Amino acid sequence: MVDSVVLYRAPTNVVDVDELGAWLEARIDASVTVRDRFLESHRTDDLAERFAEARVTSPYERETGNTMLGTIRYEERALEQPEREGGVLYDGMQIQRALNSxxxxxxxxxxxxxxxxxxxxxxxxxxxxxxxxKRVIVLGQPALVSVPGLYEAPAKPEAYYKAKQRHALLSGDAPPREVLENQVEGDFLVENDPRSTDALKGYALQAVHYLETGEAFCDQAGCRLFNAHYHEDLIEAQLRDPPFCAAHARLYGDS
Known part of the structure; x- marks a missing residue:
């Protein structure tokens, strides 16, 4: 039984973790508190090295890690100055074990x-x-919620990838992401999207639901506990009514 939930702020993005916490506390039988950034609140001497070991070096290689001195120094700087971090993918399970420790x-x-x-x-x-x-959430203890994953993990509308391919054929390089986002019709979340806080509410609830019930995700598209693989499905599940399927509405209300 989960008695308390601790959410940790992410200072370099638009997510309002206090609002997230208030929404969550209204739906569960546990207290919810909000603390500042996890990587400031809880730190081990080897955390930078653990992040370096968890780096994904190739999309198609299972083995991870680059523990050269320069990489570890980068991770040390990223822990101290998170606004300087970006563009690196990490093995979520390895990071979960490191943060648990x-x-x-x-x-x-x-x-x-x-x-x-x-x-x-x-x-x-x-x-x-x-x-x-890429993932929005890695369930367990701690449950990791990735803000970049919210924008990058679900597949975008097909028109997005066609426009990207067309630009590459004409110019020989990849277009800036913001150009594509402005050109392509279709609803999807973009970096620093003002809807980010609302979109993450269901994921925060899923973290609690998993520990309470052992159920990883809801299989009903449109429920906030659904694991969306496409942006259209994510928006339908997290930002449109009704928020829950009938079974989960009985547990968590219908708002």
Missing amino acids: ALPATERGLETLHVPILDRALGTWGDHDGRWH
């Missing part, structure tokens, strides 16, 4: 769930297709 021993039990909102891109390896997949 950083928790005080008295807070590692499942009665207190920790949910760091992170500025890092996280992935999990797909045995079925032999490549890494």
